[in-house]
Structure formats: C-alpha cells, structure tokens
Amino acid sequence: MPSSLRGRLLVATPPLVDPNFDRTVVLVLEHGPEDGAIGIVLNRPTGIDLDDALPDWVRLASEPAVVFGGGPVAPDAVIALARADGTDPFDGWVQVLDDLGTVDVGRDPAALKLEELRVFTGYAGWGPGQLEGEIEKGAWFVVRATPADAFAPDPDDLWRAVLRRQRGRLAMFAHCPEDASVN
Numbered sequence: 001m002p003s004s005l006r007g008r009l010l011v012a013t014p015p016l017v018d019p020n021f022d023r024t025v026v027l028v029l030e031h032g033p034e035d036g037a038i039g040i041v042l043n044r045p046t047g048i049d050l051d052d053a054l055p056d057w058v059r060l061a062s063e064p065a066v067v068f069g070g071g072p073v074a075p076d077a078v079i080a081l082a083r084a085d086g087t088d089p090f091d092g093w094v095q096v097l098d099d100l101g102t103v104d105v106g107r108d109p110a111a112l113k114l115e116e117l118r119v120f121t122g123y124a125g126w127g128p129g130q131l132e133g134e135i136e137k138g139a140w141f142v143v144r145a146t147p148a149d150a151f152a153p154d155p156d157d158l159w160r161a162v163l164r165r166q167r168g169r170l171a172m173f174a175h176c177p178e179d180a181s182v183n
Helices: 055-060 130-136 147-151 155-164 169-175
Strands: 008-012 025-032 036-041 045-049 066-069 073-084 093-097 100-103 114-126 140-144
Touching: 008 155, 025 147, 025 155, 036 066, 036 130, 055 114, 073 093, 073 147, 114 130, 114 147, 130 140, 140 169, 155 169
Parallel strands: 066 114
Antiparallel strands: 008 025, 008 140, 025 036, 036 114, 045 066, 073 100, 073 114, 093 100
16 A cells, blocks of 8 residues: 555445445545545535535536535535646645645635536545554555546446446446345
8 A cells, every 4th residue: 555545546345334435435635644534525416506505616516516525524614626727736726636636615716727626515534544444454445546536427326437447356346236135
C-alpha cells in the first residue's frame, strides 16, 4: 500500500455491512500516517437540488445536479469537488488528482474557471491507522481513481462500474448480488 492514498478510491467490499458505507465508492482527499484520512462518498445522491442549496453554483454542476451525501462525519460541512479548466490553480483550490480538486464554495463561482462541479455534505473520516486496519481486514478495495469518477452521470452504478474496469479477480465482484443469501 502506498504511504498516501490521496486521490485513490476506496471501494466497499461486498461483506461491508455498515449502512453508511455499503456499496460505496469513496474518493480519498487526504491521507497520512499522523493525521488519518478524509474522503467523500461519490455515489450517494440526496434529494436536495443544488439549485435550492447553492443556486449560484448550479450552472457548473454535473448531472444529476443534486447535493451528495459525502459521509457520516460533520453532516453540515460542505465540500465541493470540481475539475479545473487547465489554467493555473487559484486561491480556494486544492488539487486531489490531475485536474480534480476541492474548491471553496465561499468564492464567487462566476470568477472561477471550472468545468464540472459536484457538492457534498459531510465526509468520511478515519483516525491514524484506522483506515489501514480496515483495509487489512478486507473492508475496502483500494483502486486508482479517474477524475471522471467524481462526476459519474449514473452514481447509482458507480460501485459496479469501478469494479468492472479492474483487472482479474477484482472485476468479478461487480456481479456480486446485493443480498449475498441469493447467491
């Protein structure tokens, strides 16, 4: 395992029964041995229209233009993921992977050069060593992310789609039924 999982995906393994993370795909935003890890769940759209929550940002939103549930920690926290248009970084931008990063929603969206946006409330968090322990116990597959994963047009299929593109044995998990007792 690399020393930092920043920019990687955590894909919940089928036996993960925690309702917060069942069949989730988590993008790791920060990870280090001293501080633990922070990530956001990419495939939990809510019923809240982004136009109702942050109307100034909706023109940048990827479909579906709703707020996503980023995880069970700090449900009032807002994290926005965006793709930059390739120009130099700006204040309020933190790169995560290639042209994908977090952006400060306190900024004026009209002044920013962004191509896509998705807004999350809450996040997933792990203390030092906690995520590594969960990975060792088999709770997560760790795979490479692509910037497009954060803006999947069908977030309900993201878990299967990420697994399907893996090589070898890992790809077979995409076909695992939701209820293992029917297997």
